[in-house]
Amino acid sequence: MGSSELRRFGELLRRGVVPALALITAFLAGAILIVLTDFDNLQHLGSDPVGALGAAVGRVVEGYGALFSGAIGDPGKIVAAIQSGDADHIGAAIRPISETLLITTPFIFVGLGLTVSFRAGLINLGADGQFAIGALGAGITAIVIGGNLPPVLVLVIALAGGALAGAAYGYVPGLLKARTGAHEVITTLMLNVIAPNLVILIVRSGIFDGSGSAIPKVPLIFDLPTVRVDYGLVAALVVAVAVSYVLFRTTLGFELRAVGFSPSAARGAGMRTGAATMLAMALSGGLVGLGSAFFQLGPASGLGGAPTANMGYVALALALIAGLRPSGVVLMALFFGALNTGAKNMVIATGIPLALLVVIIGFAMLFVAAPSLTRKIWRLPPPTMTAKDPSFGT
Amino acid sequence: MTISRRLLGLGASAALIFAACSSGAPTTAPGTGGTATSGPTTAPGTAGPTGKAKIVACVAFDTGGLGDKGFNDLAKKGLEDAKAAGYTTFFSEAQGATDYTNNIQTLIDKGCQAIVTVGFLQSKATADAAKANPKIAFAQVDTAWNACGPDFTCGNADDTPQPANFTGLDYQVDQAAMLAGYLAAGWTKSGKVGTYGGLAFPGVTRFMDGLYAGIQYHNQQKGTTVKLLGWDGSLKDPSTSGTFVGGSGGNDTWVNPTKGEELAKTFLDQGVDIVHPVAGGTGNGSIKAMSEAGKWAIGVDTDQYLSIGPPTNKAILTSAQKAIDVSVLDFFNQANTGYLGGKDYSGTIANNGVLLSPFHDYDTQLSAELKAELADLKSALGLGTVKVCTFLGRGC
Numbered sequence: 001m002g003s004s005e006l007r008r009f010g011e012l013l014r015r016g017v018v019p020a021l022a023l024i025t026a027f028l029a030g031a032i033l034i035v036l037t038d039f040d041n042l043q044h045l046g047s048d049p050v051g052a053l054g055a056a057v058g059r060v061v062e063g064y065g066a067l068f069s070g071a072i073g074d075p076g077k078i079v080a081a082i083q084s085g086d087a088d089h090i091g092a093a094i095r096p097i098s099e100t101l102l103i104t105t106p107f108i109f110v111g112l113g114l115t116v117s118f119r120a121g122l123i124n125l126g127a128d129g130q131f132a133i134g135a136l137g138a139g140i141t142a143i144v145i146g147g148n149l150p151p152v153l154v155l156v157i158a159l160a161g162g163a164l165a166g167a168a169y170g171y172v173p174g175l176l177k178a179r180t181g182a183h184e185v186i187t188t189l190m191l192n193v194i195a196p197n198l199v200i201l202i203v204r205s206g207i208f209d210g211s212g213s214a215i216p217k218v219p220l221i222f223d224l225p226t227v228r229v230d231y232g233l234v235a236a237l238v239v240a241v242a243v244s245y246v247l248f249r250t251t252l253g254f255e256l257r258a259v260g261f262s263p264s265a266a267r268g269a270g271m272r273t274g275a276a277t278m279l280a281m282a283l284s285g286g287l288v289g290l291g292s293a294f295f296q297l298g299p300a301s302g303l304g305g306a307p308t309a310n311m312g313y314v315a316l317a318l319a320l321i322a323g324l325r326p327s328g329v330v331l332m333a334l335f336f337g338a339l340n341t342g343a344k345n346m347v348i349a350t351g352i353p354l355a356l357l358v359v360i361i362g363f364a365m366l367f368v369a370a371p372s373l374t375r376k377i378w379r380l381p382p383p384t385m386t387a388k389d390p391s392f393g394t
Numbered sequence: 395m396t397i398s399r400r401l402l403g404l405g406a407s408a409a410l411i412f413a414a415c416s417s418g419a420p421t422t423a424p425g426t427g428g429t430a431t432s433g434p435t436t437a438p439g440t441a442g443p444t445g446k447a448k449i450v451a452c453v454a455f456d457t458g459g460l461g462d463k464g465f466n467d468l469a470k471k472g473l474e475d476a477k478a479a480g481y482t483t484f485f486s487e488a489q490g491a492t493d494y495t496n497n498i499q500t501l502i503d504k505g506c507q508a509i510v511t512v513g514f515l516q517s518k519a520t521a522d523a524a525k526a527n528p529k530i531a532f533a534q535v536d537t538a539w540n541a542c543g544p545d546f547t548c549g550n551a552d553d554t555p556q557p558a559n560f561t562g563l564d565y566q567v568d569q570a571a572m573l574a575g576y577l578a579a580g581w582t583k584s585g586k587v588g589t590y591g592g593l594a595f596p597g598v599t600r601f602m603d604g605l606y607a608g609i610q611y612h613n614q615q616k617g618t619t620v621k622l623l624g625w626d627g628s629l630k631d632p633s634t635s636g637t638f639v640g641g642s643g644g645n646d647t648w649v650n651p652t653k654g655e656e657l658a659k660t661f662l663d664q665g666v667d668i669v670h671p672v673a674g675g676t677g678n679g680s681i682k683a684m685s686e687a688g689k690w691a692i693g694v695d696t697d698q699y700l701s702i703g704p705p706t707n708k709a710i711l712t713s714a715q716k717a718i719d720v721s722v723l724d725f726f727n728q729a730n731t732g733y734l735g736g737k738d739y740s741g742t743i744a745n746n747g748v749l750l751s752p753f754h755d756y757d758t759q760l761s762a763e764l765k766a767e768l769a770d771l772k773s774a775l776g777l778g779t780v781k782v783c784t785f786l787g788r789g790c
Contacts, residue, residue, distance in 0.1 A: 070500070092503070099496050226499055228492075295491075301518065305491035309457060340489070341496070347487045348500050353460070354487040 019321045021378050022367035023335075030360040031060045034352060063352045070345020071338035073097050091224035096341065098222070098229045102299050104337035106307045108236035109291020110315040111322060111329035112243050113170075113284045117184075118324050119247060120280030121260030126173060126188030127288050127312035129195035130166045134289025135296045136199050137165020142215045142297070151216035158215070159293045166289015167282045169195070174281025178274035184281070192312065218298040232294035237330065239287070244326035256280050308340055310358065317365035336361070451481040451726040452506035454497050454520075456513025457488045465718060468696060469512045469535055472722025481726060494519035502527055508729035510535060510563070510722050524557045524735075531559055531729040535718055536597070538564040538738045562738035563721045568604030568782045569775050570714040570748040571670075574692045575608020576771055577712060577750070578668045579620040580764045581690065588623040588661035590637035592647045592673035601672040601694060601714055602636065603627055607785035611771070623666055628787045639673050647676065654679025662687055668711065670694070678702060685709035697751035713751040721747050744776035 035056040036042070044052040073096035081093035110127050117124035141161025146154050173187040218230040247253040258266040259276040267273050295307060308314055318336050322328030343357035367374045375382065453473045455466050470485070477483045484504050486497035494516045501509055502523070508531040511520045517534065524532040539556040556562075578587045589605050591598035606627030609620050624637035637657070641647035650673075658669050658680035669684055670692040671677025681691040681698070685706045693699065693713030702710070721741050741747020750768070753760055774780035783790035 095499065095503075099492075103490070103492060228495070299495075300491040305457075305515070307490040307492060309489045311490075344486060344489075344493055344497055345500055348484050348497070348504060351485070354489055357489070 015323060017380070018371045018374050019323065019332075019368055021380075022321065022371075022374050023364050025367050025374060025377060026360045026363035027064070029363045030356055031064070033356065033359060034060045034063055059350065059352075063346050063350045063356075066346040066349035067339070067342035069342075070096055070349070071100050071342030087224055091226050094224070095226050096345070098227045100334070100337045100341040101229045101233055102337075103307050103340050104333045105230075105232040105236045105298070106291045106295045106311075107315065107318060107333035107336050108240060108330055109294065110288050110311065111318045111333050112240060112326060113166075113287035113291070114315055114319040115322070115324045115326060115329055116243065116247070116256070116287060117170075117280050117284035118319060119260050120256040120276060121263065122174070122177070122277060122280055122284070123185050124170070124173075124188055124281065124284050125185055125312060125316070126170065126191050126285070127315050128306065128310075129188065129192040130169045130285040130288040131292040131295075131306055131311060132195040132199055133169040134162040134166035134285075134292030136202065137168075137289060138162030138293035138296050139215075140165075140202075146215060155216040155218065155297065158297060159290060162293025162296070163286045163290035166292060167286030170285015170288070171278060171282040174278035177281070178277045215297065217301070218294060228299050230298045232298045235294060236291070236333075239290070240326045240330050243287070247326070252279075313365070314361055317361055317368070321364060321368045448479075448481045449507040449726070449730050450484065450505045451476045451729070452484045452486075452501045452504070452509045453722070454486045454494070454501060454509060454511045454516060455488065456516060457490070457493070460487060465535065465695070466512050468716075468718035469510060469722050472510075472719035472726075475719060475723045476726045479723070479727075481730075488513075488516075491515075495522065498523045502530060507531065508726050509533070510725060521557070521560070524560045528557075528559055529734070531561070531725075531734045532557075533561040533563050533722075533725045533735070533739070535563050535722070536565065536716075537562040538740075556736060556738075558736040559734040561725060561735040563718070563725065563741070564738050565716040565718075565721075565741040565748050566600075566743075567714055567716055567741075567748045568600045568607070569743040570716075570750050571601045571604025572608040572611065572775065572780075572782050573743075573750040573768055573771060574670065574712060574714045575605040575610075575622075576612045577608070577760075577764070577768060578605070578670070578690075578692060579609040579612030579618060580616075580767070581711060581760070582620055582668050584665045584667045585618070585620050586623060586664065586666040587620060587668045587670070588637075588658075588664070588666035589670040590624045590639065590657055590673065592639050592676060593641075594633035594636065594638055598672045599625075599633060599636070601670070602632075603786055604714065604782050605670050605692075607782040608771075610785040611780065615767075623661060623664060626787075627785065630787050632787070639676050648674035650676040651679030651682065654681075655683045658683035658687075658691075662689065668692065670714075678706075681709055682706050693751065699751065699754045708755060710754070711756055712753050715749050715751045717741060717747050717749055742776070743772055 035053075038056050038059050041052045041055040041059070044055075073093060078093045078097075081089040084090075110131065113130070114124055114127060138158045138161050142154060142158035145157055149157075169191065173182075173184045173191060176182040176187050177184050218232050220228065220230045221233070222229065245253075247257065255266070255271050255276050256279070258269065258271060259273050259280075263273050266276070300307075314336065318332045319329060322332040339357065339361070343354060346352055346356075347354050367377075372382075374380075451473065453469050455469070460466050460470060473483050473485055482505075484501055484506060486493075486501055488494055488497055494511075498509060498511070498516075498519055509523070510533045512535045514536075517537070520532055520534050524530075539560065539562045575587070587605070587609060589602050591602060602625040606622050606625055609622050610627070612618055613620055626632045626635055629635065639647050639650060639653055639657070641650070646653075654671060654673065654676040656679075657671070661669050662683070667689045668691065669680050669689075671680040672694050677691075677694060681693070681702060684691040685708055689709065690711050691709045693702075693710050693715075695716055696713065697715055698713045699707045699710045721739055724745070724747075725739060739747070743749070750772075771780060775782075781790060
């Protein structure tokens with residue numbers, strides 16, 4: 001390993017310290033909450049403090065254990081199942097991790113979408129709205145062209161329809177910002193309120209009534225019972241590479257980042273900041289919309305909805321912890337996918353409310369958004385200023 | 395599923411409201427789905443029918459469902475009662491659209507032998523799981539299969555016969571509403587009672603039918619001339635002239651207390667002194683308006699005296715209630731004897747699946763005579779000697 005490679009590795013490691021510590025802090029905070037909300041044990045605190053605390057800690061271990069096994073599965077069982085070669089056994093053994101991968105896909109797309117807008121200095125809080133409109137776009141496209149074309153083609157065009165619809169819905173706040181200066185935080189939040197009701201209005205108009213149910217589905221990767229992970233995951237990884245390339249290897253990406261870093265400097269350098277703003281928001285919305293299309297035409301089976309509640313905020317946390325890097329987004333999407341899937345198992349196995357999941361994610365976001373707080377908690381030295389700005393810099 | 399239903403789900407929040415208020419649930423009129431629950435039908439079942447070892451009983455809740463003081467919490471109570479009765483229990487909570495299938499499968503992996511799902515959006519996942527696991531008993535709250543398939547819409551591709559291991563938990567709430575109507579007719583000082591629904595869904599108008607029948611029965615028995623505004627049950631199809639909130643079927647329909655207040659005030663202007671709103675959270679606005687006017691209201695779905703709390707609940711005479719907790723426990727008890735499904739459960743006055751809530755503040759004010767008459771009507775409804783449909787324009 002050459003010295004430059006070593007330096008790069010060290011740089012990567014240093015960059016990961018605060019997010020990693022933020023996640024650890026969030027889990028510790030979650031553990032404290034599990035203990036504090038365990039009234040059954042706490043009421044014995046007076047009479048049997050050691051036993052009560054032991055039981056409470058046991059509940060934390062049990063809860064986080066269930067979270068882990070619900071997200072990954074039992075490694076021993078997976079190996080044994082693969083060795084046995086029995087499809088039923090393999091399916092049952094890898095189901096937990098396949099569910100994690102299943103929900104990783106939309107997280108990657110939405111995380112990438114937010115990364116693009118944040119890189120351009122735009123705080124896109126409208127992922128929820130863009131997701132809803134993306135689903136509508138995919139659904140309408142599939143219905144309009146369905147039946148006349150081969151299913152594969154319908155699928156591809158419907159996916160594109162979802163991306164376009166999301167892009168259009170992202171473009172609106174971009175346009176408002178570029179033309180009128182309206183702040184995208186406000187406009188995207190307002191558009192979030194409008195989106196689901198817009199969907200209802202359109203559905204209630206009855207234009208979909210009587211249309212067939214022959215909407216093609218994204219094909220599954222494995223042919224195993226109960227395993228649902230589909231090729232959307234592969235598409236998400238390809239798109240992540242593409243976004244990384246565009247952001248860091250093309251003039252367009254450079255312009256977007258330059259505008260994000262300093263709009264006035266970018267303008268001074270002759271860049272059209274307004275156009276960059278609109279493009280960044282459209283791209284951002286497009287990625288969210290594409291993720292939504294893959295979700296609706298995949299595991300959600302057109303049921304609608306999102307992979308998780310408050311998805312816009314969860315994705316915001318995800319993108320920030322990922323340091324606004326596509327590679328980081330993929331990694332964190334996997335982590336958040338595991339967290340989401342594991343938490344459902346935690347509820348079933350221990351009865352700890354699902355609300356804890358949201359609290360942990362919220363804490364993680366808080367600690368990442370306030371790096372100095374995290375550094376203080378863990379007594380880390382302040383960052384050296386020579387390091388490149390991880391969020392908006394080059 | 396029809397495409398419109400699918401896309402309706404896209405407006406997640408609104409669709410959840412839709413599923414959360416019973417009123418929105420697309421239960422269809424009684425008919426095909428058998429009357430009372432039958433005993434164990436076929437198959438020796440998965441668990442030993444006797445002895446101490448009881449089956450593993452589970453409930454899959456919907457997104458954000460727990461803590462709703464309604465549907466989900468009642469199902470939770472049913473599960474807790476089962477636990478107290480010696481069942482091993484598990485429950486799951488959902489947060490996103492892909493959770494339903496995953497949660498049900500995880501519950502199955504945990505060894506659940508009877509699974510109750512709550513929430514309209516879980517229909518497809520429940521039906522799929524029932525098909526894939528023929529030895530596990532599935533049930534869904536506020537659902538009747540009615541030969542229309544898991545989307546409850548007749549005339550499309552999924553009109554499959556009811557799986558032998560699926561039970562829709564359906565509630566003949568018109569019977570409870572008839573008791574409420576009788577009570578209202580006996581209590582009203584102005585001789586006018588009002589009602590309205592969210593949308594003209596069968597699950598909603600069932601309450602209004604019952605209320606109408608109860609008032610008519612009182613008029614017939616006691617020679618009164620109490621009138622019901624908002625629902626003319628004497629018509630063949632009262633839904634066109636009935637009073638409804640309307641709207642998209644989203645929050646504007648079911649969580650619109652301002653509109654509920656307006657509707658109540660309109661009724662008050664017309665001389666109505668008791669209102670029975672059947673429109674989820676919208677109705678809470680009506681109850682508030684009646685409370686402020688010093689008049690009365692009749693609650694819907696759950697004992698709203700308890701769920702709304704003071705001071706507004708002082709208007710609530712009683713509620714026409716679905717005993718979801720009772721039916722959930724009942725289903726587990728049947729599954730424990732080897733019953734798998736194949737028929738819908740029908741909650742009736744006779745099996746305590748629907749009931750009139752306690753009178754609370756009004757318990758001492760109601761005359762002993764009225765209480766005795768209500769008890770008589772209750773047993774008559776249970777025996778079938780008095781029927782709701784007899785009093786309706788569309789007949790039986």
